[in-house]
Amino acid sequence: MELDKMDENDWKYHGEGNKSLVVSHLQHCRVLRLLKFPSEDSAHTRQTAEQAFRHILNIVDYSKYVMKPLLGEEYVHSGEVVKLPLDFVRQLSLKVQQERPELRCDKVMDTFSGCGLCLPNLTQLPLHHLRDHRPPICVEIKPKCGFLPFSRHITKECKRKVCRFCMHQHYKLANGKWKRLSRYCPLDLFSGSKQRMYVALKNLLEEPQNNLKIFKGGELIFSCKDDAKQQPDLNDLIQHLRPYFPHSNGLYNGHQPGKAVLNDFIQVICSSLLSGGDSNRSGEPRKMHLSESRPHCEASPFPRDLLRNGNHGLPKDSVLSKILQVQMLDNLDIEGIYPLYKRVEQYLEEFPKERNRLQIDGPYNESFMDTVKNCPTEDDGSVEYAVGKVHQYRVAMTAKDCSIMITFAPCEEDEEHQLNLEKPRFTYSVSILDLDPKPYEGIPHQFKLDTKIVNYYLRSTQAPP
Ligand code: ATP
Ligand code: ZN
Ligand code: MG
Ligand code: MG
Known part of the structure; x- marks a missing residue:
């Protein structure tokens, strides 16, 4: 260029x-x-x-x-x-x-x-051979926060049971941001359980809001409609996907063939979200990470009696596990961070020149990274501790707001597989994008927003007797 x-x-x-x-x-x-x-x-x-x-x-x-x-x-x-x-x-x-x-x-x-x-351009596959007539499909997911806060600083019990995304939905609906509630719950997506992930992805397809976009050959083919009242067209999506899943077309001929295509499509997304680094290529058994069974959000539509089924936990090097680990750097919750932010503010008022040394507004270099990694676990009352935790919180915020892009295209030798009516094979690549730093000045706003969302949720769901 x-x-x-x-x-x-x-x-x-x-x-x-x-x-x-x-x-x-x-x-x-x-x-x-x-x-x-x-x-x-x-x-x-x-x-x-x-x-x-x-x-x-x-x-x-x-x-x-x-x-x-x-x-x-x-x-x-x-x-x-x-x-x-x-x-x-x-x-x-x-x-x-x-x-x-x-x-x-x-x-x-x-x-x-x-x-x-x-x-x-992550919606394309650079090495994808143009010989295949089917251009790459790209699924962009903005997964949001995948865990329930566990900090002892939390004052409202519901934050330990209902995830932030699900609570925020009610607030957004009330403020006219969206016209319908999304049934997507990030805790299901991050669960590592195939069943729960399936439900999460199905709910994203039914109400994508700004959490799901699908591209074909770099062109947007599925997303939320500009007109908030209009629902996105799943049949239209199925028509686009059909040539990629010829197997499911044949198998279900006449009987809800669209459903089979969507089903296969969701399976491909699930597998790419769970595949990770080299661990799946070496053929070793999957290493589970974090707690073996991921917690459940009480607002999720996933049936509770099915929670015990299936293998839970995310493979250690999967993209979801990586994102979740970074999100969990927020271990004090905004309720624990806000007082530390005020400690930093007070210190800066007295020593304004320290702003540079503490790298409040960057530069975001290795030394900033050292502060993030080596922050002490116990509060010794110092400004260094407060800055370290605030840095960690901001890093976690970035991971709660990023997007995953999964781009896949049929493998070349696929023509033969089609004849055999075997499951199609895909080459795919997974990336993470939108990793901008979140501003230090945004912390007071985050604190107020958290209070508003929780209070609104409590008011709207716990109607007076
Ligand atoms: P947000 O409001 O989510 O914070 P943003 O303004 O920070 O978004 P991005 O998410 O980085 O912006 O980009 C906007 C959109 O552009 C993305 O949702 C994605 O669809 C597309 N996009 C961004 N980067 C790339 C890329 N490298 N390749 C392909 N598409 C991209
Ligand atoms: Zn939830
Ligand atoms: Mg974005
Ligand atoms: Mg962004």
Whole structure:
């Protein structure tokens, strides 16, 4: 990619989140991730080009030096900061504007700094041979927090029984963020039990919200509808998936063939989520990690009498286990972190210059990582302890907000398998994306939000007698 010869016609709108907008290259397996900011920001409150560059460099460093060592080399692609011609960025912004979903248009793309992040396009498989007529399928899951908090600082008992995602659903519904409750529960996905994971994925397909997207050949084919009242079309998805599961088409001819296709599709997602590093290739038995049986969330629709069935626990090197371990660095809960945040704040008020040494706003390098790894377990009352725990909390927050991308395509020798009506075989790759640092300043907001979500949940579910 020659940065001085960038042409907006080589790029197209790919997708966006709350913080960034992504465009993909028409030929190469690359994307550009550009920052967004609130459209009402005026010229002088906006980041300068210098600040934007620093911001993106922080994102790359954080991914490279903090998240990658914690989550595993094989899953994380940190990308590189690029300086783009302003003319290109402005043309690009005009070009993508009409493609953007309405619910995201409260923010505008940064067309001032010319800074962006260049990443591999994870919805594609770079080595996938074009000989096969079936392009790769990519499933993007934003799994959210997969454990029940266990901190002794928790004041509301329901937080130990109902997971954050399920409680948050009620709050989001009340605030008009979504029109229907999602029945997805992260604890089921992270359970390692095939049955529970199946139910979790089925519920994601039925109500994807912003937790599930599916791409085919790099094009988005399934996600929540812009119009919140409309449900996504599962039949449409089944039509897309049919050629990938010819076996299930034949087997169930006439009798709910769509169901068999979806079933096989979910099995493929499950297997890739449970496969890990090299442990599955060496043929060794799966090493279970964390507690053998993952806890259950009381708000999950999974039938309780089935909880004891099946093998529980996540294989040690699986992507889900890696993410869960990092999420669990939040072992004090926001209720335990907030007082430590205030300790840091008080200290900084007295010694403002210490902000740099304590790396509150980065740089996110090996030394930041050392603080995360070597934080003492007991509170000795020091500011160092408080900073270490706050750093750990922020790292955990990133892992609670990341996405998993599973991209798979039929294996080449598959043509013969099809004739034999055997199960199709796929090559796949699993990655973790959206690993941005969460701001230190966000902690008071997180504390207030937690209280609001819990109080609302208690009020809405425990109606007066
Ligand atoms: P969030 O609101 O979830 O924090 P964000 O604004 O931080 O999102 P990302 O999640 O990084 O932005 O990117 C937005 C979307 O762009 C993703 O959901 C994904 O579909 C797509 N995307 C991001 N990075 C890549 C990539 N490397 N390859 C392919 N698609 C990508
Ligand atoms: Zn739950
Ligand atoms: Mg995202
Ligand atoms: Mg993000």
